[in-house]
Amino acid sequence: MKILIVGASGTIGQAVEANLKAHHEIISANYANGDVKVDLGDPESIRSMFKAVGQVDAVISTAGVAAFSGLDDLTDLDFQTALNNKLMGQINLLRIGKSSINKGGSITLTSGVLSREPMHGSSVISMANGALESFVKAAALEIDSVRFNVVAPVFVKETMAMMGMDTGSGLSANDTAKAYIAAVTGNMHGQTLDAPNYL
Amino acid sequence: MKILIVGASGTIGQAVEANLKAHHEIISANYANGDVKVDLGDPESIRSMFKAVGQVDAVISTAGVAAFSGLDDLTDLDFQTALNNKLMGQINLLRIGKSSINKGGSITLTSGVLSREPMHGSSVISMANGALESFVKAAALEIDSVRFNVVAPVFVKETMAMMGMDTGSGLSANDTAKAYIAAVTGNMHGQTLDAPNYL
Numbered sequence: 010m011k012i013l014i015v016g017a018s019g020t021i022g023q024a025v026e027a028n029l030k031a032h033h034e035i036i037s038a039n040y041a042n043g044d045v046k047v048d049l050g051d052p053e054s055i056r057s058m059f060k061a062v063g064q065v066d067a068v069i070s071t072a073g074v075a076a077f078s079g080l081d082d083l084t085d086l087d088f089q090t091a092l093n094n095k096l097m098g099q100i101n102l103l104r105i106g107k108s109s110i111n112k113g114g115s116i117t118l119t120s121g122v123l124s125r126e127p128m129h130g131s132s133v134i135s136m137a138n139g140a141l142e143s144f145v146k147a148a149a150l151e152i153d154s155v156r157f158n159v160v161a162p163v164f165v166k167e168t169m170a171m172m173g174m175d176t177g178s179g180l181s182a183n184d185t186a187k188a189y190i191a192a193v194t195g196n197m198h199g200q201t202l203d204a205p206n207y208l
Numbered sequence: 209m210k211i212l213i214v215g216a217s218g219t220i221g222q223a224v225e226a227n228l229k230a231h232h233e234i235i236s237a238n239y240a241n242g243d244v245k246v247d248l249g250d251p252e253s254i255r256s257m258f259k260a261v262g263q264v265d266a267v268i269s270t271a272g273v274a275a276f277s278g279l280d281d282l283t284d285l286d287f288q289t290a291l292n293n294k295l296m297g298q299i300n301l302l303r304i305g306k307s308s309i310n311k312g313g314s315i316t317l318t319s320g321v322l323s324r325e326p327m328h329g330s331s332v333i334s335m336a337n338g339a340l341e342s343f344v345k346a347a348a349l350e351i352d353s354v355r356f357n358v359v360a361p362v363f364v365k366e367t368m369a370m371m372g373m374d375t376g377s378g379l380s381a382n383d384t385a386k387a388y389i390a391a392v393t394g395n396m397h398g399q400t401l402d403a404p405n406y407l
Contacts, residue, residue: 052284080303080350085251088299092291100287100335104279124338127346136299139323139342140335147326147334151279 011065016072017043020167024182025189049098059109066114067193068106070099075134087133096137107155115156117192122163142201149199156198160188210264215271219366223381224388248297258308265313266392267305269298274333286332294336306354314355316391321362341400348398355397359387383407
């Protein structure tokens, strides 16, 4: 398969690429580098990316920026950035990209467990994740030719270690990648894949 | 209690007001009329409303605009309107309004069953509803002095009749109002109240 990974330079993106590249042609897309550059906050940039890349069999997004901060510390800009980038960036990847997917292919986005299991400081991220999961479930009802799914990672052990957190409740990036592989190679459509269920 | 109803002129808002006004002081807020006017898409307008109204015991929002349309017919503006109005309008009502709620009071927003039970044409509405439900669940973890909940109505029979739909699967506005009464008078916090569970 020819697979476009958006956000390929991130911790999860790198692990997904490492798991797929032996058997598939990978095209990496990032904001600042990669085979092709893309700014998810700009629909024109997404259109340019698909024009440059052409038809693919799968798109995987492991991208999306959102603030982790207490409710009273969050600014209007924190909400706008999450909505423009993590939410609408990924939704536009699906809206714009679905015509560039070969029949039977798939688009896999990234939400996170914080939509359903929030914690202090997660309200903006929970908002964006919940929106993505409900959107993908609804969008999948209307389209049969391309499968849409969203992977909900838990905290990634490598990120937790970098932040000085106890990594006990996390999942390694390599283990998290397995949910993305399942979404690309499986038959699910309109599903939220909780990463710990795909080890 | 002194209760501010935002979106009081809507079908659900009118039923909520009719159920509460015998025992409580109601202040109605709408875009175009009511005791006070408010444009949910404009945070300054929300601030002005709370300045005019002063402290209250409860805020109920039955407001929010979003497009019902097939995925391929939805415009960028349809997404922006839902995000600015139904989603951020209600989130800003909570962010800005929580300091105007008396201790032990509550804020009740409106999502809808389409977040979890989508249908053809609901993707924007499902997105906004899912975002609201996850946001409220997360925000409630951080605040104890005010209760936050969201009511998820199903289709309202009166609206269905007006649109020429079979009303069999709907709930009357008066029955839908019961979930809002439960949210205001109960002890739940951070919950999504599915309207059919509160008859």
